[in-house]
Amino acid sequence: MTNSPQTATAVACANIAFIKYWGQSDSGLTLPTNGSISLNLDGCLTETTVRCDPELERDQVWLALHGGEEMRASGRPYERVMAQINRLRTLAGSTMPVEVRSRNNFPSDAGIASSAAAFAALTRAAVEAFQLEVDERELSRLTRLSGSGSACRSIPAGFVEWYNDGTHQGSYAEQIAPSSHWALVDIVAVVNTQAKHVSSTHGHDLAPTSAYFPARLSEVPARLAEVRRAISERDLERLGVAAEADAMSMHVVAMTAQPPTMYWQPATLSVMQAVQRWRAQDNLHSYWTIDAGPNVHVICEAKDAPEVEARLCELSAVQWTIANGPGHEARLVG
Amino acid sequence: MTNSPQTATAVACANIAFIKYWGQSDSGLTLPTNGSISLNLDGCLTETTVRCDPELERDQVWLALHGGEEMRASGRPYERVMAQINRLRTLAGSTMPVEVRSRNNFPSDAGIASSAAAFAALTRAAVEAFQLEVDERELSRLTRLSGSGSACRSIPAGFVEWYNDGTHQGSYAEQIAPSSHWALVDIVAVVNTQAKHVSSTHGHDLAPTSAYFPARLSEVPARLAEVRRAISERDLERLGVAAEADAMSMHVVAMTAQPPTMYWQPATLSVMQAVQRWRAQDNLHSYWTIDAGPNVHVICEAKDAPEVEARLCELSAVQWTIANGPGHEARLVG
Structure with a gap:
């Protein structure tokens, strides 16, 4: 150069x-x-x-x-x-x-x-x-x-x-x-913005200490195939069921690691359960997933996003929301 | 007769x-x-x-x-x-x-x-x-x-x-x-008295549908030995660590069953995390366990029970508490 x-x-x-x-x-x-x-x-x-x-x-x-x-x-x-x-x-x-x-x-x-x-x-x-x-x-x-x-x-x-x-x-x-x-929307329900107490990096290190880690790994290939197919067919239910199960599995591994790590907070559970309730009672199609932190991502189709976001904002557990459509690649702007 | x-x-x-x-x-x-x-x-x-x-x-x-x-x-x-x-x-x-x-x-x-x-x-x-x-x-x-x-x-x-x-x-x-x-005390932190939505009986039926059930079963014998020893030696830390891990493991099996069953409510998590916080920050020795429902049992020694119970009552998540000492056998009274 x-x-x-x-x-x-x-x-x-x-x-x-x-x-x-x-x-x-x-x-x-x-x-x-x-x-x-x-x-x-x-x-x-x-x-x-x-x-x-x-x-x-x-x-x-x-x-x-x-x-x-x-x-x-x-x-x-x-x-x-x-x-x-x-x-x-x-x-x-x-x-x-x-x-x-x-x-x-x-x-x-x-x-x-x-x-x-x-x-x-x-x-x-x-x-x-x-x-x-x-x-x-x-x-x-x-x-x-x-x-x-x-x-x-x-x-x-x-x-x-x-x-x-x-x-x-x-x-x-x-x-x-x-x-x-696919006009999918991910709405982040922000319940807490404090930095998490256990970094993802440390979480990765702890994963093998969970007796449940091998079971998680054995489940993943079938779920990857489910999600590929769901995306290909734009099948939200297939995507959502697999995504919720996979998020649960990741948190299960964290919660059973030595020492156990809990990324959820009470507000996290409030949002997860609200999403499931709306789905069961009101036929509102949205699904949750959670990374290594307390905030909940709620996935739905664009047509349902205004309703899902409005409901999330009404929950006392939710501080604010960030609605995201599918994003671009990492690109140069200057 | x-x-x-x-x-x-x-x-x-x-x-x-x-x-x-x-x-x-x-x-x-x-x-x-x-x-x-x-x-x-x-x-x-x-x-x-x-x-x-x-x-x-x-x-x-x-x-x-x-x-x-x-x-x-x-x-x-x-x-x-x-x-x-x-x-x-x-x-x-x-x-x-x-x-x-x-x-x-x-x-x-x-x-x-x-x-x-x-x-x-x-x-x-x-x-x-x-x-x-x-x-x-x-x-x-x-x-x-x-x-x-x-x-x-x-x-x-x-x-x-x-x-x-x-x-x-x-x-x-x-x-x-x-x-x-052993003057052990179990304080039930009652957070909700509504009947649970999935009975224990049904929960037992669902357990084998979790990919994590075999891992749980393989862990239990060592934990039984830990708890026997902890009781024999009146070792609260040994008992509590094993009891928390075992309760987590039971709930992990429920949460990963098909369909997933969540017995916890946001208030459940509040109490679990408060107990862990008191232990870490204030050296107050108590441990949680949870059966197939939202209420939390907090285990401590009798000398710490008044302090633990007072703190539990201050949590907004807790409706009331029931303090229990070791109980008697099933006995005739008439």
């Missing part, structure tokens, strides 16, 4: 997994123990600028989280960003200092995949700034190496599967249906 | 299981898939009178539940009581009509083992009224046959193990430590 300043800005979406990533077979390579399927969320975005500049005195990372003021990152957030920058800088044969500026528009560390959006945008922008030439598949592999494995699913657009055969080459994300395929 | 009127009245305690009974290997004989260990609760009582009288026109069952008015039983409650009466009447070679009058002092069908107290008291009284001569072991077997398997644990006093080798003869309950052995 040249030694002249290079700047690139990328925007990436968070994503919600219908089949979850939980547990790693190789934490160094961020290889998951199972494949997963997700949808990009067009309302939960991170925008990241990477500037390589020989004039910079040293590497700098600036974060503006959830509309807050921009702050200089230090400690673990700084280290996680710089580890990924160093990986790509080495690959590009560059030694230029970098400045990273990143902002997101939704709560961080609360189970809304903020690190997925963040590391997808970071990797997309850095690859451009370092003038690396990679295809989408390789970009998703590089994104995965950031340690936020699910970030690789935010690289392609729309409905995405993260394949996994236990190798670096075979563990990448690919679109299985474009954004336009 | 003679053909003259016979009346007997018995009082039995509910019990709380530290290792749960969940799933049956034989529903006709009410044989559980695993052994269990419980404590009788001296504050949750059923008193039942059985009168055999040739002058009665027909069998009658009267129930006064949780201090309510006495009502004539019909439908399933009547049938469950009469099935047990018929079993014992046949055994006694009697044909006399019976009148059953039963009252309890705590909520029914809400996960406080009301059927355990009820069928232990019923069986104890009926065996006496029918002049059957049985030892305690046989009495617990007969109580088990009522269909409320855990009722057999309310026959002996104090700390009780329900052994199970998959046969009728080998599936009985026995005292493993007397009431006086």
Whole structure:
């Protein structure tokens, strides 16, 4: 690469997994123990600028989280960003200092995949700034190496599967249906924005300590097939039943790990049960899923989204909602 | 037996299981898939009178539940009581009509083992009224046959193990430590007294549909040994850690059954998390367990019970509490 300043800005979406990533077979390579399927969320975005500049005195990372003021990152957030920058800088044969500026528009560390959006945008922008030439598949592999494995699913657009055969080459994300395929809506019912007490990273480490982890892993292949078929046929019930069962299974593994980890809060249960009640009593077709945090994602078709969102907002457990359609790929905007 | 009127009245305690009974290997004989260990609760009582009288026109069952008015039983409650009466009447070679009058002092069908107290008291009284001569072991077997398997644990006093080798003869309950052995207190945090939507009986049927049931069963023997040792050594931490893990495991099986069954309510989670918080932050030694319902049992030593009960009462999730010491055996009082 040249030694002249290079700047690139990328925007990436968070994503919600219908089949979850939980547990790693190789934490160094961020290889998951199972494949997963997700949808990009067009309302939960991170925008990241990477500037390589020989004039910079040293590497700098600036974060503006959830509309807050921009702050200089230090400690673990700084280290996680710089580890990924160093990986790509080495690959590009560059030694230029970098400045990273990143902002997101939704709560961080609360189970809304903020690190997925963040590391997808970071990797997309850095690859451009370092003038690396990679295809989408390789970009998703590089994104995965950031340690936020699910970030690789935010690289392609729309409905995405993260394949996994236990190798670096075979563990990448690919679109299985474009954004336009199905007007699905994911409404995040935000019940708490405090950072969770056990990080996803630590949760992955604990997964194998659960006696229930092997049973989860044996169930996943059939559920992946269910979800692929549901997406292909735009069958919400098939998708929703599988997604609820998979989310339950992931939380079961967390709750039975040693030590047990409970990501749910009372408000989480309120939302889950409200969704099930609306479905049973009012024939309102929506389904819940929950990542490693207390907030609930409610999935429905676009035609039902106004009703579902209005009802969620009426629940005392819900602070606010974020409605998302199918999102775009991690893309350059400058 | 003679053909003259016979009346007997018995009082039995509910019990709380530290290792749960969940799933049956034989529903006709009410044989559980695993052994269990419980404590009788001296504050949750059923008193039942059985009168055999040739002058009665027909069998009658009267129930006064949780201090309510006495009502004539019909439908399933009547049938469950009469099935047990018929079993014992046949055994006694009697044909006399019976009148059953039963009252309890705590909520029914809400996960406080009301059927355990009820069928232990019923069986104890009926065996006496029918002049059957049985030892305690046989009495617990007969109580088990009522269909409320855990009722057999309310026959002996104090700390009780329900052994199970998959046969009728080998599936009985026995005292493993007397009431006086350990001043343990079980405080029921009542969060909801509505009858649960899925009965324990149905829950037992569903257990094998969970992919996680085999993992639960493989964990139980080691936990039974832990709890036996904890009781023997009066080691609350050992008991509590095992009891929380076992309750979680039972609920995990229910939550992953087909269809999934959730006995918890948001208030249930509030209490569980409060107990864990008090333990972590304030070194207040108490542990939770939950039967097939939303109410939470909080276990502590007698010296800490006033503090634990006061804190539980301050939680908005808790309607009221019932504090129990170790209870007596199912015994005749008239």
